Amino acid sequence: MKLKLPQVTVSRLALYLRVLEKLSRQGQELIRSEELAERCGVSAAQLRKDLSLVGAFGVRGVGYQVRALEKEIKRILGRDRIWHLALGGLNELGRALLAEERLARRGFRFVAAFDWREEWIGQVIQEVFVYSLEQLPYLVKESDLEIGVITLAGKEAELMAEKMYQAGIKALLNLGPDPLELKAEGLLIHNADFTVAFDLLAFELTHH
Amino acid sequence: MKLKLPQVTVSRLALYLRVLEKLSRQGQELIRSEELAERCGVSAAQLRKDLSLVGAFGVRGVGYQVRALEKEIKRILGRDRIWHLALGGLNELGRALLAEERLARRGFRFVAAFDWREEWIGQVIQEVFVYSLEQLPYLVKESDLEIGVITLAGKEAELMAEKMYQAGIKALLNLGPDPLELKAEGLLIHNADFTVAFDLLAFELTHH
Numbered sequence: 001m002k003l004k005l006p007q008v009t010v011s012r013l014a015l016y017l018r019v020l021e022k023l024s025r026q027g028q029e030l031i032r033s034e035e036l037a038e039r040c041g042v043s044a045a046q047l048r049k050d051l052s053l054v055g056a057f058g059v060r061g062v063g064y065q066v067r068a069l070e071k072e073i074k075r076i077l078g079r080d081r082i083w084h085l086a087l088g089g090l091n092e093l094g095r096a097l098l099a100e101e102r103l104a105r106r107g108f109r110f111v112a113a114f115d116w117r118e119e120w121i122g123q124v125i126q127e128v129f130v131y132s133l134e135q136l137p138y139l140v141k142e143s144d145l146e147i148g149v150i151t152l153a154g155k156e157a158e159l160m161a162e163k164m165y166q167a168g169i170k171a172l173l174n175l176g177p178d179p180l181e182l183k184a185e186g187l188l189i190h191n192a193d194f195t196v197a198f199d200l201l202a203f204e205l206t207h208h
Numbered sequence: 209m210k211l212k213l214p215q216v217t218v219s220r221l222a223l224y225l226r227v228l229e230k231l232s233r234q235g236q237e238l239i240r241s242e243e244l245a246e247r248c249g250v251s252a253a254q255l256r257k258d259l260s261l262v263g264a265f266g267v268r269g270v271g272y273q274v275r276a277l278e279k280e281i282k283r284i285l286g287r288d289r290i291w292h293l294a295l296g297g298l299n300e301l302g303r304a305l306l307a308e309e310r311l312a313r314r315g316f317r318f319v320a321a322f323d324w325r326e327e328w329i330g331q332v333i334q335e336v337f338v339y340s341l342e343q344l345p346y347l348v349k350e351s352d353l354e355i356g357v358i359t360l361a362g363k364e365a366e367l368m369a370e371k372m373y374q375a376g377i378k379a380l381l382n383l384g385p386d387p388l389e390l391k392a393e394g395l396l397i398h399n400a401d402f403t404v405a406f407d408l409l410a411f412e413l414t415h416h
Contacts, residue, residue, distance in 0.1 A: 197398065
């Protein structure tokens with residue numbers, strides 16, 4: 001199924017899903033759009049509009065069924081399955097990602113890690129084995145690695161991206177400092193520098 | 209100076225700034241809007257529109273002056289100064305943040321870290337001292353702590369947020385898994401779950 005949605009809408013759906021998953025764990029069955037919107041920090045009108053885009057409509061005076069809505073958003077986001085991840089770069093950020101319970105719980109599973117540094121190769125970190133890059137093509141096939149997650153900078157990041165692409169990985173999430181310059185047919189690249197969150201806050205503090 | 213810009217625009221300005229900083233380090237003096245746009249992964253029209261919003265106009269056939277544009281975006285984003293950060297939570301993510309050269313280099317300086325856990329208190333991690341929470345009010349004043357960065361989950365996150373607010377911190381960046389429920393007069397809260405980047409990629413892989 002093809003569905004085109006602006007990135008900001010998908011981000012908000014991901015946020016709604018986080019809140020719904022929490023409500024669901026707490027055993028809540030129904031939620032009114034006003035309450036869900038407040039918990040997510042958006043307006044009720046925005047929430048209803050976003051949810052109607054993905055075909056979810058609440059019942060007037062009753063609201064949404066938590067589990068049904070959770071399931072539907074999961075399906076739309078591609079979160080109703082397990083994704084196999086390869087980590088590229090065993091720095092502090094890389095090790096924090098391997099330890100992230102949020103990712104494992106949500107179906108983003110690191111299956112293998114890769115680095116050039118001799119001291120890392122052969123180690124097991126958070127139950128994930130660290131391989132040398134020569135083993136990458138074999139492991140992409142054998143372990144069905146789909147997403148490469150890069151934490152490196154500059155030329156190291158570019159080289160890791162190229163190796164991953166050549167080994168058959170279809171998508172790269174670059175969490176390192178530099179936007180990837182690699183252009184490759186059929187390869188999906190997301191540059192997602194999480195430090196932008198600090199800029200957004202500094203901007204608000206400067207202009208509020 | 210008050211300036212209102214949509215969050216997506218501020219995010220793009222932060223991205224342009226990252227690329228400009230890199231060009232500036234490499235000694236490049238001029239850049240055409242088409243090239244800058246391509247390096248940032250946006251259209252040239254989008255880039256020109258964003259830059260005109262902040263009063264920066266390129267010269268036809270010449271482009272933008274790298275250093276002048278870098279300086280202007282820095283000023284607008286509030287990145288032309290040092291921000292004093294307090295870390296709340298010494299988990300894997302917290303330690304990765306203390307090690308983030310990107311933050312230090314961009315003026316986001318962790319000055320103190322806080323945790324409840326006895327094993328952390330008194331340690332020095334990446335040159336940052338870990339204090340107990342009782343010392344928070346004193347340190348906010350003494351070290352002019354402005355931004356609290358929270359990496360904890362659930363009730364621990366809420367309690368840390370409350371303590372930071374009571375101690376006089378004016379803004380919280382919550383990088384933990386749960387949106388903060390705390391509402392407090394004059395307190396700016398940003399919930400920025402970086403794992404949303406994984407959802408965005410999963411969505412694209414599912415629908416492309």
